[in-house]
Amino acid sequence: MRIVVAYKWTCDPEEATARPDGTVDWSRAKPGLSTYDPVAMELARRLAEEAGAELVGVTVGAKGVGAPIASKAALGRGLDRVVIVEDESLREAGRSELAAVVAEVIRHIGDVDLVITGDSSVDVAAKMVPTVLAGELGWPAVAEVTSVTGQAGALRVERAIPGGVQVLQISGPAVLAASADAAAPRVPGMKELLAAARKPVELLDLTALKVPPAGAVMTVTGRARPERKARKGQLIDTTDPAAAAAELVAALRAAGAL
Amino acid sequence: MDFDLTDEQQLIREAVREFAQTEVAPKAAEIDRDHRFPSEFLARMAELNIMGMPYPEKFGGAGADNVSYVLAAEEIARACATTSVVLLAHASLATFPVYKFGTDAQQDRYLHDMASGRRLGAFALTEPGAGTDAGAGTTTATLKGDEYVLNGSKIFITNAPFAEIYIVFAKTDPAQGTRGMSAFIVERDTPGFSVGEAEHKLGIRGSSTPPLYFADCHIPQDALLGGEGDGFKIAMQTLDGGRIGIAAQAVGIAQGALDAAAAYAKERVQFGKPIAALQAIQWMIADMATQLDAARLLTYRAAWCEDNGRPYGTEGAMAKLFASETATRVCDRAIQVHGGYGFTESYPVERNYRDAKITELYEGTSEVQRMVIARSYLR
Amino acid sequence: MSVNAWIVVADQREVGNLIAVARSLGGPVGAVVAGPRSVAETVASGGVDKVVWCHAPDDAPPEASARAVADAVAADPPRVALAGRNPAERVLLGAVAARLNAAVLTGARSVSLDGDRTTVVNAVFGDISDETVAVSGPVALLLDGGSVPPAAGPGAPIEEVTVAPLGMKVVETRTHGFETVDLNAAHRVIGVGRGVKAKEDLALIEALAEAIEAEIACSRPVAEGLNWMGKDRYIGSSGAHIAPQLYLAVGISGQLQHMVGVTGAETIVGINSDANAAIFSHTDYGLVGDLYQLVPAITAALK
Numbered sequence: 041m042r043i044v045v046a047y048k049w050t051c052d053p054e055e056a057t058a059r060p061d062g063t064v065d066w067s068r069a070k071p072g073l074s075t076y077d078p079v080a081m082e083l084a085r086r087l088a089e090e091a092g093a094e095l096v097g098v099t100v101g102a103k104g105v106g107a108p109i110a111s112k113a114a115l116g117r118g119l120d121r122v123v124i125v126e127d128e129s130l131r132e133a134g135r136s137e138l139a140a141v142v143a144e145v146i147r148h149i150g151d152v153d154l155v156i157t158g159d160s161s162v163d164v165a166a167k168m169v170p171t172v173l174a175g176e177l178g179w180p181a182v183a184e185v186t187s188v189t190g191q192a193g194a195l196r197v198e199r200a201i202p203g204g205v206q207v208l209q210i211s212g213p214a215v216l217a218a219s220a221d222a223a224a225p226r227v228p229g230m231k232e233l234l235a236a237a238r239k240p241v242e243l244l245d246l247t248a249l250k251v252p253p254a255g256a257v258m259t260v261t262g263r264a265r266p267e268r269k270a271r272k273g274q275l276i277d278t279t280d281p282a283a284a285a286a287e288l289v290a291a292l293r294a295a296g297a298l
Numbered sequence: 299m300d301f302d303l304t305d306e307q308q309l310i311r312e313a314v315r316e317f318a319q320t321e322v323a324p325k326a327a328e329i330d331r332d333h334r335f336p337s338e339f340l341a342r343m344a345e346l347n348i349m350g351m352p353y354p355e356k357f358g359g360a361g362a363d364n365v366s367y368v369l370a371a372e373e374i375a376r377a378c379a380t381t382s383v384v385l386l387a388h389a390s391l392a393t394f395p396v397y398k399f400g401t402d403a404q405q406d407r408y409l410h411d412m413a414s415g416r417r418l419g420a421f422a423l424t425e426p427g428a429g430t431d432a433g434a435g436t437t438t439a440t441l442k443g444d445e446y447v448l449n450g451s452k453i454f455i456t457n458a459p460f461a462e463i464y465i466v467f468a469k470t471d472p473a474q475g476t477r478g479m480s481a482f483i484v485e486r487d488t489p490g491f492s493v494g495e496a497e498h499k500l501g502i503r504g505s506s507t508p509p510l511y512f513a514d515c516h517i518p519q520d521a522l523l524g525g526e527g528d529g530f531k532i533a534m535q536t537l538d539g540g541r542i543g544i545a546a547q548a549v550g551i552a553q554g555a556l557d558a559a560a561a562y563a564k565e566r567v568q569f570g571k572p573i574a575a576l577q578a579i580q581w582m583i584a585d586m587a588t589q590l591d592a593a594r595l596l597t598y599r600a601a602w603c604e605d606n607g608r609p610y611g612t613e614g615a616m617a618k619l620f621a622s623e624t625a626t627r628v629c630d631r632a633i634q635v636h637g638g639y640g641f642t643e644s645y646p647v648e649r650n651y652r653d654a655k656i657t658e659l660y661e662g663t664s665e666v667q668r669m670v671i672a673r674s675y676l677r
Numbered sequence: 678m679s680v681n682a683w684i685v686v687a688d689q690r691e692v693g694n695l696i697a698v699a700r701s702l703g704g705p706v707g708a709v710v711a712g713p714r715s716v717a718e719t720v721a722s723g724g725v726d727k728v729v730w731c732h733a734p735d736d737a738p739p740e741a742s743a744r745a746v747a748d749a750v751a752a753d754p755p756r757v758a759l760a761g762r763n764p765a766e767r768v769l770l771g772a773v774a775a776r777l778n779a780a781v782l783t784g785a786r787s788v789s790l791d792g793d794r795t796t797v798v799n800a801v802f803g804d805i806s807d808e809t810v811a812v813s814g815p816v817a818l819l820l821d822g823g824s825v826p827p828a829a830g831p832g833a834p835i836e837e838v839t840v841a842p843l844g845m846k847v848v849e850t851r852t853h854g855f856e857t858v859d860l861n862a863a864h865r866v867i868g869v870g871r872g873v874k875a876k877e878d879l880a881l882i883e884a885l886a887e888a889i890e891a892e893i894a895c896s897r898p899v900a901e902g903l904n905w906m907g908k909d910r911y912i913g914s915s916g917a918h919i920a921p922q923l924y925l926a927v928g929i930s931g932q933l934q935h936m937v938g939v940t941g942a943e944t945i946v947g948i949n950s951d952a953n954a955a956i957f958s959h960t961d962y963g964l965v966g967d968l969y970q971l972v973p974a975i976t977a978a979l980k
Contacts, residue, residue, distance in 0.1 A: 053802040053803040053805060053933075053934075054803070054932065054934075056802060056805065057805070058805040058806045062806050062807065062808075063806070064801075064802055064805060064806050108305055109305040109308065109309070112305050112306070112309060113309055116309055116313075134780050134781060134782075135774075135781040135783075136774050136775070136778070136779060136780060136781045136817075139771075139775070140775075159915070160915055163802055163803075164783075164801070164802070165783075165803065165914055165915050166781065166783040166819070167762075167767055167783070167819070167915060168767060168770070168771055168774070168781050168783060168817075168819065170771070171767045171768045171770065171771025171772070171774075172771040172774050172775050172781060173771070173775075174743070174768065174771060174772065174775075175743065175747065175771045175772035175773070175774060175775025175776060176775045178744065179843075180740060180741065180743070180843040180844060180845045181740060181743065181768045181771065181772075182738075182740055182764075182768065182845070183764035183765075183767055183768060184764045196848075199764070200764075200908060201850070202857050202907070202909050203852050203853065203855070203857050203907070204850065204851050204852035204853045205850070205851045205853065206738070206847055206849070206850050206851075207847070207848050207849035207850070207851075208738060208845050208846065208847055208848065209845065209846055209848050210844060210845045211844035211845070212843075212844045214845070217764075220897075220901050221901035221902060221904075227313055227316050227317045227320075227321075227346060228309070228313045228346075229313075229345065229346045229347045229360075230310060230313075230346060230347040230348055230351055230360035230362055230366075230370075231347045231355065231360050231361070233306060233309045233310055233313060234306055234360060234361055234362060236306075236309075237305075237306065252778075254778065254780070254814075255777065255778025255779060255780075255814050255815065256778065256779055256780035256812050256813060256814025256815055256816060257780075257812070257813045257814060258780050258782075258810050258811070258812050259810065259811045259812075259813075260808050260809065260810055261796075261809050261810070261811050262808070262809035263806055263807065263808050263809070264806070264807050264809075265805075265806060265807070266786075266800060266804060266805075266806065266807045268940060268959075269940060269941070271945060271958075271959060271960055271961050272960075272961040272962065273957070273958070273960065273961070273963070274960075274961065274962050274963065275957070275962075275963045275964075275965065276962055276963070276964050278964050278965060278966035278971060281966065281967075281970040281971050281974040282974050282977070282978070284964055284966070284971060284974065285971065285974035285975040285977065285978035286978050288946065288962055288964065288975060288978075289975065289978045289979060291962055292923065292944065292946070292962070295943075295944055295961070296922070296943075297865075297922050297923040297943060297944040298865075298889060298923065298979075564951055564952070564953045565950055565951045565952065565953075567952050567965060571952065572952040572953060574953070
């Protein structure tokens with residue numbers, strides 16, 4: 041079985057700040073594997089351990105995503121090899137553009153039985169790249185996946201639904217987006233991390249992939265800091281909890297919130 | 299000059315931090331309170347190939363460099379000083395002599411098991427009458443036929459009795475002083491070798507450090523490590539590297555205490571604002587952070603020297619000296635930031651304070667480190 | 678009729694906001710539903726102009742109709758396609774976006790049609806900035822679904838399409854026993870964060886919730902790592918977005934990824950022991966202190 045794990049190398053917006061003009065300052069942010077991607081890698085490893093599979097990492101993006109440390113971080117989490125498209129023209133790419141590139145990479149790799157992704161990326165958090173990817177490939181897709189077992193062509197997928205868990209049987213290649221808490225990713229071992237540098241890294245040329253042009257061009261015409269509802273910002277003295285409680289209740293009643 | 303860690307070093311640090319913070323840190327208080335040897339973490343560190351990190355893969359180690367090993371020790375110590383000393387005594391003190399001085403047969407027999415963490419090791423040099431004056435040991439090893447017979451005792455031996463493999467230093471020729479000392483590999487259940495009662499200590503309370511007793515303990519002749527008379531040299535070379543690990547442990551303990559102090563200062567409100575807004579506290583934190591970073595840089599530099607074939611004896615001694623004294627100072631200030639609460643078991647800093655002190659004492663007291671450093675300048 | 682905006686629905690009825698946004702664009706609004714017929718009927722009478730109901734076998738999940746949904750939309754391509762923030766809807770919208778070659782935006786605060794451009798004000802990066810984006814070509818938007826639309830006059834016609842489902846079927850369903858909740862319908866909500874140390878301590882929160890008739894919700898770490906309540910109670914950038922009269926954040930640090938879910942609340946109160954916690958820059962009333970003392974005190978003060 042060949043399993044592709046699509047991952048992202050990017051910064052956490054917690055480390056970014058918005059300037060007054062609305063542009064975002066990433067200078068203090070350090071890139072890493074997107075927070076929920078290790079969960080996807082863990083699900084993929086468990087399936088590979090059960091069923092025997094090759095684990096291929098795929099990532100696409102702007103300059104930096106192909107940095108050796110990015111590949112080592114991914115390979116150190118159990119992937120056998122990685123395939124990367126690193127092209128500066130992808131820096132402002134939208135979700136559907138990225139999905140289209142990933143779809144071409146998957147066609148290039150060939151004989152892929154399953155694509156597993158994280159819940160969403162830590163920075164954009166759109167939750168759409170896996171589903172658009174499935175649309176591009178014409179494959180079934182499922183999100184909020186908590187476990188996947190079985191064989192190529194006969195996958196048993198559990199996914200969260202309101203109120204519980206649903207079990208699906210999927211008969212062909214599919215795209216699965218792991219829920220953020222589907223599994224606790226195992227801590228990489230020292231040997232694994234050191235062996236990562238010896239595993240194959242394939243860099244693909246974007247133009248050679250012949251990705252069909254985007255059907256809708258997005259142009260950013262303005263940026264601003266979001267207008268937030270002005271808050272009173274009143275702090276209530278809590279030295280005496282009972283007095284603080286009384287003051288809060290009175291204020292909320294006066295404001296019509298209670 | 300490049301102050302960056304390599305990719306591998308960064309990834310190793312992150313992975314060990316993940317392990318230490320999610321698995322070890324939540325148990326640190328209990329390990330200290332119950333004086334409990336953390337066998338579950340011994341198993342986990344073996345699983346993660348941490349127990350023999352700096353040893354080549356062909357011997358069962360991870361093939362990492364010493365800087366990576368130091369990063370790992372620091373991250374573990376930040377979570378739990380006890381767990382870090384179990385690792386350091388095993389990897390730096392017990393495994394190193396077998397790696398550096400063992401015959402092929404000895405390496406076949408012991409090194410893979412030790413570097414992989416399958417069998418735990420201990421280093422038995424210190425005696426009731428021989429601490430800083432390590433050459434004054436009275437434990438003897440007498441050759442009788444094709445066996446050595448050990449008689450004597452050792453004290454404060456980290457990892458006993460959990461360790462299966464002991465590097466024991468004994469005098470094959472007591473008249474020769476340090477030149478009459480030899481090193482031996484002794485297995486735990488050898489008749490005549492017994493382990494005494496646990497020592498009750500101020501800190502690293504989960505670390506087991508009982509005395510060892512040798513009463514007509516017969517060991518095979520090929521248990522000799524190196525040649526007769528090489529023991530003191532083996533011990534000193536081993537400790538040269540070992541003290542870099544202890545420096546890392548001190549840095550880790552101090553970092554944990556500093557993290558706790560900074561978090562507390564942001565939360566504790568007095569006179570209507572968090573105490574972090576008060577200059578007195580800010581200056582304390584600034585001093586702690588600066589000294590800690592200096593200790594860290596000395597430690598990484600010593601490990602780098604070892605990795606790059608440079609001499610590292612003086613550098614290691616400087617790192618250990620400065621990091622250990624910094625750790626006790628930082629932990630003392632950390633309690634001060636916490637005020638009265640810092641004196642209680644509700645906060646971790648009292649444990650950090652008790653744990654830090656040992657780093658000034660074992661693997662060569664600060665006085666020994668000063669001797670080593672002075673010698674290199676005043677030769 | 679050339680549909681201007683298609684709403685993509687799976688098996689959730691909560692599409693009121695989608696209908697309102699679609700209508701605001703002007704032009705005919707269509708809805709394609711891949712779920713039970715009853716959902717198609719609710720949508721049909723909720724104010725859309727036409728409904729396509731993808732009828733799949735009973736054991737097919739909504740996702741199995743993704744290709745049929747994309748076919749239906751592609752047969753009458755819109756300027757805008759919209760769907761709610763649920764897993765099945767995201768899959769259906771993804772198929773639509775791929776088929777239409779559409780741009781995808783998931784943080785739209787507003788959308789308008791300007792000639793041949795669609796203009797979207799889109800929140801980015803955990804809500805720290807708003808970008809105004811002009812799109813030439815079709816746009817697929819993920820939005821809060823809103824509430825169940827009330828019946829608004831005679832229903833739109835429902836066209837039934839029989840679906841050949843993609844190879845997937847439901848073989849088992851297990852319930853986890855957490856009571857489900859509609860946070861959007863609650864006037865008052867109490868959010869629980871990691872400041873609450875143990876599951877047993879939720880009793881304190883429940884007592885307060887009962888006293889003020891509030892629903893209980895939580896931040897992401899509580900929803901995922903701790904599993905103290907159903908994930909439908911998670912408020913945040915990838916969870917519920919609510920605008921109650923009162924939101925009381927207990928032991929929540931106040932990171933933007935959580936606060937973005939409650940920016941519309943009328944009044945926000947925060948209780949946290951860390952005076953520097955981000956929550957206090959989002960509150961109308963802030964209490965720096967121990968929630969274990971303050972929450973019971975507030976409950977008592979309400980009697």
